[in-house]
Amino acid sequence: MDLDALAGCLSSSACLVTQTTSGLIIGMLLFLVAVGLTLIFGVLKVVNFSHGAFYMFGAYFAMTAYQLTDSFALAMLAGAAGTAVLGLIFERVFMSRVYGADVLMQLLVCYAFVLIFDDVVRIIWGPEFKAMGMPAAFQVMPLFIAGGVVPPYYLLLIGVALLAAIVLGIGLSRSRIGKVIRAAAHNPGMVSALGINTGLIYGGVFALGGMLAGLAGALAAPVRSLTPGMGFSVLIESFIVTVIGGMGSILGALIGALLLGLIRSFGSLGFPLFTEGLMYLFMVIVLVSKPTGLFGKEAA
Numbered sequence: 001m002d003l004d005a006l007a008g009c010l011s012s013s014a015c016l017v018t019q020t021t022s023g024l025i026i027g028m029l030l031f032l033v034a035v036g037l038t039l040i041f042g043v044l045k046v047v048n049f050s051h052g053a054f055y056m057f058g059a060y061f062a063m064t065a066y067q068l069t070d071s072f073a074l075a076m077l078a079g080a081a082g083t084a085v086l087g088l089i090f091e092r093v094f095m096s097r098v099y100g101a102d103v104l105m106q107l108l109v110c111y112a113f114v115l116i117f118d119d120v121v122r123i124i125w126g127p128e129f130k131a132m133g134m135p136a137a138f139q140v141m142p143l144f145i146a147g148g149v150v151p152p153y154y155l156l157l158i159g160v161a162l163l164a165a166i167v168l169g170i171g172l173s174r175s176r177i178g179k180v181i182r183a184a185a186h187n188p189g190m191v192s193a194l195g196i197n198t199g200l201i202y203g204g205v206f207a208l209g210g211m212l213a214g215l216a217g218a219l220a221a222p223v224r225s226l227t228p229g230m231g232f233s234v235l236i237e238s239f240i241v242t243v244i245g246g247m248g249s250i251l252g253a254l255i256g257a258l259l260l261g262l263i264r265s266f267g268s269l270g271f272p273l274f275t276e277g278l279m280y281l282f283m284v285i286v287l288v289s290k291p292t293g294l295f296g297k298e299a300a
Contacts, residue, residue, distance in 0.1 A: 006270030017148025019265045025154050025223075027261025028161035032216035033234055034241035035168065035253040036209030042248030043185040043205045046095060047103065049110035051238065052231025053117035054083045054210040058217025059226050060125055063132040072135035072222075076160075079218025080211045087210020091203050099202075114232070121228040132221040157219050164212065165254055172250065181205060185248075240279055244286050246296025255294060 009015035037051045058079035065071075065078035090113070098106050138153040172178035184191045184201045192198045216234075224230070241260055245252025260279055267278040286294060 001271055001274070003270055006266060009266070009269050012147075014147030014149075017146050017150065019269065020262070021148065021150050021154055023262035023265030024258070025157050025261070026264050027258040028158050029216050029220055030234070030237055030241050030260060031254050031257035032161055032164060032219070033213045034238040034245070034257055035165070035250055036212035037235075037238050038242045038245070038248055038250065038253050039212075040206055040209040041242070043181060044095075044099065044202055046099070046106055047110075048095075048206075048209070049107050049235070050090070050113045050117065051209065051213055052233075052235030053114055054087060054213035054231070055217040055220075055234050056117070056121060056226075056228070056231035057086060058083045058214025059132075059221040059224070059230065060121060060217075061214065062218035062221045063130065063226060064125075066132055066135070066221075070136075072137065075132075075135075075221070076215065076218045079221070080215040083214025083217070084207045084211035086214075088203050088207040090210070091206035092199075095206065096199065096202065117231075118228045125226075125228075127228060130226040132226065134222045138222070153222060157223075160215070160219060164215065165250075168212075169250055237279070240283050242293075244283055244293055246293030249293065249295040252293055252295030 009019055033051065033055050036054075037048060040046060040048045040051070061082040062075040062079035066075035069075070094109060094113070095106075098109055134153060138151070138156070140152060143150045143152060143155070172181060180191065180196060181201060181204075184196075184198055188198050191201070217231075237260065241253055241256040243256075244259065245254070245256030259282070263278050263282055264275055267275045271278055290296075
């Protein structure tokens with residue numbers, strides 16, 4: 001425990017800006033993964049334990065596309081689109097067969113594919129650590145805000161994640177397809193009786209969740225090492241985010257992810273040996289005070 005270091009950082013504008021920015025990029029990456037997880041649960045009522053694999057594939061797809069095209073825009077597109085297609089195939093071929101089954105059966109299917117996907121990555125890209133590297137467009141002087149150092153790429157990452165949050169929020173609340181998705185989440189039988197293909201909705205939601213996780217992986221690729229199994233740790237933290245924010249709540253996923261990112265960032269200064277523990281402690285405190293999460297709703 002090093003409370004002096006934490007207090008010193010909180011009293012320094014430069015350190016405050018640097019650590020806050022670091023917390024925001026952690027939080028935004030977690031949000032993109034967690035919001036797909038909570039969206040799938042909210043509509044399909046499936047706890048997608050394989051969700052972290054889509055984050056991993058997004059990073060590898062982006063790295064490969066960047067190596068082939070030298071364009072980071074195309075790399076992000078490849079990461080998002082590739083995992084959307086993968087998510088759709090996975091849902092139609094495998095997950096659709098265990099809807100309504102015991103939760104343990106769903107978890108076993110998902111966990112089996114966690115191991116399968118990790119081995120697929122080892123076969124295609126190899127077992128060693130890989131690095132995409134920072135795109136040339138962002139290899140420039142960092143910005144200095146109140147004495148703190150902020151790499152321009154961090155601003156892009158935060159901006160893209162915020163844009164995704166806004167588009168997703170508006171799309172689900174105001175568009176026709178968003179209203180259909182919300183209706184399918186609450187009463188799929190009625191939606192089906194109205195002649196709407198619920199299978200298509202489920203596949204689309206799963207593809208959207210996979211796309212968001214893949215986009216997170218693509219955005220993380222320039223600043224993280226790529227390795228088989230890299231999706232598991234982010235999956236656990238994403239579950240913590242959805243539990244804190246409330247299962248099925250997009251706003252809760254955003255707030256929970258930002259809080260967790262800041263806890264990790266500042267906790268690494270004051271509690272370097274207990275940073276992981278701080279996240280779980282915060283989750284326990286939230287659940288004890290509000291079992292449904294910050295923005296969760298009581299089951300009817």
